[in-house]
Amino acid sequence: QSALTQPASVSGSPGQSITISCTGTSTDVGGYNYVSWYQQHPGKAPKLIIHDVSDRPSGISNRFSGSKSGNTASLTISGLQAEDEGDYYCGSYTTRGSLGWVFGGGTKLTVL
């Protein structure tokens, strides 16, 4: 069982917007602004798309945005494109149990 909870799957049509939630507790998501999001395509390594809740690394499209409210972080992808299809993982710094890093179980995004 993952420390952070994500929906198993989401879907949307090209051009639409989708939001993926990531729920934790006050010892991780809610307690620190150290939430990051990763995109992973089949057979590939994860790629950082959002860090520190809402910051985009250089080269990442502004169609990707992040936010946080309480113990829940969210990733929004606007203007869905076919190449956005893949798995998305949230991660957060944690002080629960092992001091370190926890991930969500991942969300499979299907572009219809």
Add this chain to the structure above:
Amino acid sequence: EVQLVESGGDLVQPGGSLRLSCEASGFTFSIYWMSWVRQAPGKGLEWVANINQDGSEKYYVDSVKGRFTVSRDKAKNSLFLQMNTLRAEDTAVYYCARSPSPAKSDSWGQGTLVIVSS
């Protein structure tokens, strides 16, 4: 260009040991935290361990504490993961990742596969 190249993955019997290596290039290795993250077949990401810039701080997920040891060699620009007393549930692709801070990674290697099976 940042490059992280893992090696050392193999098929090993339960109870056995393995040492993973990650050779870094294209950036100043000594100023970054480094992390190991694994992904079991068909499963999600799981953080395994990380180490600070000079190796004085090391953190592990509970399931590997006492069995795995993370280390780094500044002269060789390399990160290591010594894995002992391996279990079937350690079977995964192990990724080396550059970490600007302890709980995020902005560059990942291609991964190396560890299979623990008799």
